[in-house]
Amino acid sequence: MPGGLRRSKLLPEPTVARLPIYQRLAEELARRGRDTISSEDLGRLAGVSAATVRRDLSSIGRLGTRGSGYDTADVARRVTELLGGHAEHPTVIAGIGNLARALINSPLFNGFPSKVVALYDVDPTIVGTSVSGLEVRRLSEEDVTRFEVPPAIGVLTCPASAAQDVADGFCELGIRALMSFSPRVLEVPLDVTVRYVDVTIELQILSYHLEHGRGPLNGGLLHTLGRSPLQVGARP
Amino acid sequence: MPGGLRRSKLLPEPTVARLPIYQRLAEELARRGRDTISSEDLGRLAGVSAATVRRDLSSIGRLGTRGSGYDTADVARRVTELLGGHAEHPTVIAGIGNLARALINSPLFNGFPSKVVALYDVDPTIVGTSVSGLEVRRLSEEDVTRFEVPPAIGVLTCPASAAQDVADGFCELGIRALMSFSPRVLEVPLDVTVRYVDVTIELQILSYHLEHGRGPLNGGLLHTLGRSPLQVGARP
DNA sequence: ACATGTGAAAGAGTTCACAGCC
DNA sequence: GGCTGTGAACTCTTTCACATGT
Numbered sequence: 001m002p003g004g005l006r007r008s009k010l011l012p013e014p015t016v017a018r019l020p021i022y023q024r025l026a027e028e029l030a031r032r033g034r035d036t037i038s039s040e041d042l043g044r045l046a047g048v049s050a051a052t053v054r055r056d057l058s059s060i061g062r063l064g065t066r067g068s069g070y071d072t073a074d075v076a077r078r079v080t081e082l083l084g085g086h087a088e089h090p091t092v093i094a095g096i097g098n099l100a101r102a103l104i105n106s107p108l109f110n111g112f113p114s115k116v117v118a119l120y121d122v123d124p125t126i127v128g129t130s131v132s133g134l135e136v137r138r139l140s141e142e143d144v145t146r147f148e149v150p151p152a153i154g155v156l157t158c159p160a161s162a163a164q165d166v167a168d169g170f171c172e173l174g175i176r177a178l179m180s181f182s183p184r185v186l187e188v189p190l191d192v193t194v195r196y197v198d199v200t201i202e203l204q205i206l207s208y209h210l211e212h213g214r215g216p217l218n219g220g221l222l223h224t225l226g227r228s229p230l231q232v233g234a235r236p
Numbered sequence: 237m238p239g240g241l242r243r244s245k246l247l248p249e250p251t252v253a254r255l256p257i258y259q260r261l262a263e264e265l266a267r268r269g270r271d272t273i274s275s276e277d278l279g280r281l282a283g284v285s286a287a288t289v290r291r292d293l294s295s296i297g298r299l300g301t302r303g304s305g306y307d308t309a310d311v312a313r314r315v316t317e318l319l320g321g322h323a324e325h326p327t328v329i330a331g332i333g334n335l336a337r338a339l340i341n342s343p344l345f346n347g348f349p350s351k352v353v354a355l356y357d358v359d360p361t362i363v364g365t366s367v368s369g370l371e372v373r374r375l376s377e378e379d380v381t382r383f384e385v386p387p388a389i390g391v392l393t394c395p396a397s398a399a400q401d402v403a404d405g406f407c408e409l410g411i412r413a414l415m416s417f418s419p420r421v422l423e424v425p426l427d428v429t430v431r432y433v434d435v436t437i438e439l440q441i442l443s444y445h446l447e448h449g450r451g452p453l454n455g456g457l458l459h460t461l462g463r464s465p466l467q468v469g470a471r472p
Numbered sequence: 473a474c475a476t477g478t479g480a481a482a483g484a485g486t487t488c489a490c491a492g493c494c
Numbered sequence: 495g496g497c498t499g500t501g502a503a504c505t506c507t508t509t510c511a512c513a514t515g516t
Contacts (some may be wrong), residue, residue, distance in 0.1 A: 010448065012485065020440040021421065038497065047421045050497095051487050058499050066498045067494035084443035098341055102334035103435070108419075113439040152446055153439070177442040179435075183344075185257065185283045193445040195438045199339070199415075202431045203349040203389070204256040206413040207320035209429040210388055212246065250507070274475060286475095287509050294477050302476045303516040 015056045019079050021046045022057070026075040038069040088115040090151040092175070094166045095158025096121045096136055099181060103155065104132050114153050118142070122162070139169045156180040167194075251292045255315050257282045258293070262311035274305040324351040326387045328411070330402045331394025332357045332372055335417060339391065340368050350389055354378070358398070375405045392416040403430075 011019075025045050029037060039053040046053065057063060057070065060082055064070045080086065091114040093100050103109050104116055120139040121127055127136050144150055154170035156163055156178065163182035170178060171188060178194045180186060183201070186194055247255075261281050265273060275289040282289065293299060293306065296318055300306045316322065327350040329336050339345050340352055356375040357363055363372050380386055390406035392399055392414065399418035406414060407424060414430045416422060419437070422430055 011444075014485070016441055016444050017437065019444075020434075020437045023440075024419065040497085045421065049487070051489095052485090054498060055486075055500080062499080064498050065494065066492075067496055069497065082444070082447075083440045084447045087443065089439075089443060089446065098334070098338035102338045105334055106435075108436050108439075113436070113443045153442055177446050179438055179442060183260065185281065191450060193442060193450050195442060197433055197435065197438060199342075199433065200344050200349070201253065201256045202415055202433060203325075203344075204259075204319045205252055206389055206415060206429060206431060207323065207325060207349045208247075208252050208255075208318070210325065210413050211318075211320045214427060214429050248507070276475085285509070287511095288507090290476060291478085291508075298477080300476050301516070302514070303474050305475065 011059055015059055018046065018048065018052070018056055019060075019083060022053070023076055023079040023083070026070075026072045026079070030072040030076055034072055036065070036069040036071055039064070042070065084113065086112065089113060089153045089177075090117040090147065090149050091115060091153040091155060092118040092120065092151045092170070092173075093155040093157060094120040094139055094170070095156060095162070095182075096126055096131060097157060100155075100157040101131060103157070104134075117147070117151060120166075121158075139166060142169075142173060144173050150174050153177045153179065156182050158182055160184040247295055251295055254282065254284065254288070254292055255296075255319060258289070259312055259315040259319070262306075262308045262315070266308040266312055270308055272301075272305040272307055275300070278306065320349065322348065325349060325389045325413075326353040326383065326385050327351060327389040327391060328354040328356065328387045328406070328409075329391040329393060330356040330375055330406070331392060331398070331418075332362055332367060333393060336391075336393040337367060339393070340370075353383070353387060356402075357394075375402060378405075378409065380409050386410050389413045389415065392418050394418055396420040 022042065025042065026037070038050075039057070040050040043050040043053045054064070057075065060078060063074050063078055088111065091109065093103065093116060096119050100119070104119070109116055116132075116134065119131055119134050119136045120142070121136050122138060127138055129136055151173060152175065154167075154173075154175040154177070156166050156170075158166050160182045163180060163184045164186060167178060167180070167186045167188055171192060176192050178186070178188065178192060179197060180194060181197050181199070183198050185196075188194055258278065261278065262273070274286075275293070276286040279286040279289045290300070293311065296314060299310050299314055324347065327345065329339065329352060332355050336355070340355070345352055352368075352370065355367055355370050355372045356378070357372050358374060363374055365372055387409060388411065390403075390409075390411040390413070392402050392406075394402050396418045399416060399420045400422060403414060403416070403422045403424055407428060412428050414422070414424065414428060415433060416430060417433050417435070419434050421432075424430055
């Protein structure tokens with residue numbers, strides 16, 4: 001087993017959600033030739049407090065230098081490594097509608113953390129067709145041994161009514177990470193991680209805030225970004 | 237001013253994120269003829285603890301009956317009301333690519349909490365064309381007075397590089413609720429709510445858990461659903 | 473009996489504030 | 495002087511446990 005500190009102390013979930021933001025910013029800064037950045041500046045860019053940045057980054061090791069700040073390239077590298085390096089996890093998608101097609105063609109889904117390797121549907125007019133070079137198959141007829149590397153991530157873009165069955169099928173294939181766009185809570189074994197991307201709920205939350213005003217919270221979003229009251233004022 | 241308890245005591249954000257789930261479940265149960273449900277059963281369906289269900293529901297009023305549980309139709313109605321009733325907030329979308337097209341055609345975006353009323357892009361080959369019956373315009377040339385009812389929700393499906401400009405443009409139109417699919421933290425005035433839907437971050441979070449295992453957390457998802465360790469075991 | 477509503481306790485995460493190092 | 499790393503305080507949520515009501 002290579003690497004060093006695998007299974008260190010398990011980071012707090014909100015920290016895990018913020019790390020990709022730091023990584024993205026640090027990478028961009030490094031690319032632009034900026035070598036170091038203070039927790040205060042990085043916090044401003046990420047929309048969180050300087051204290052949170054320091055706590056987050058110190059939780060994955062000592063990577064700052066007192067007096068000058070964090071090395072941008074270093075932060076980008078260390079965080080990337082912690083988040084699974086440059087692995088391209090084999091990813092499968094079930095429910096090949098417009099959303100799935102949009103995702104498949106997005107560079108976000110084909111490169112860094114994931115790479116689409118199989119597509120599933122049940123509609124006979126879709127099964128057998130080819131989308132972006134991949135044949136659409138039936139999940140129920142899939143055979144895990146067909147894969148060189150077994151799929152690691154399963155994406156659900158199917159109707160809510162089919163979501164639980166698809167989730168079951170994914171779990172049976174040995175997939176332990178799911179991302180669901182279906183408006184439904186899934187039951188999965190304890191070792192499976194599920195991330196929900198539920199546009200309906202997001203809209204309802206926005207609707208609530210339109211009606212009742214905003215709490216003193218930050219964007220309060222998607223990724224549990226933070227509760228900080230730090231929300232920059234309108235731009236000049 | 238109609239209604240009753242506007243601006244009651246501002247609910248905790250995690251509660252706001254869970255209410256749509258209860259609403260959805262309660263509605264479904266009522267439709268199927270189930271009149272009441274206990275906090276324990278509702279919690280199981282929603283993936284949270286019974287105590288959390290009770291705390292959440294009691295925070296919006298007294299809607300349970302001791303001894304028998306919650307009236308499903310009642311829960312559905314009260315929560316819907318709190319989340320903005322059946323209002324269809326006029327919604328605009330900037331960045332008309334595959335994702336936007338998928339959203340526009342989705343029933344989720346055209347009906348209950350939102351209704352798409354305008355589309356924007358900057359690509360000259362797209363501006364002027366019609367998508368699902370709406371002409372694509374330039375945000376920079378938009379005139380608020382054109383709208384009968386001013387837009388309330390702005391959706392960003394544009395490249396990250398354009399996101400901040402679009403957000404500024406939206407804010408200038410008077411929009412106070414944004415939903416961004418662009419991988420970038422936005423600066424907005426304090427009275428504007430932003431919800432991020434960042435697929436890249438979600439994938440990186442999954443990647444992290446594939447590498448380091450799951451904490452004892454729930455799906456831990458998107459909408460700050462909950463931190464409960466209540467994750468049902470594999471289905472039979 | 474049974475199940476809600478809610479004080480009180482526990483747990484999680486964030487912010488403060490400063491010692492320690494560059 | 496400037497900025498990180500971190501114990502301690504604080505705030506926000508969840509869970510416990512039981513009084514209360516049907």
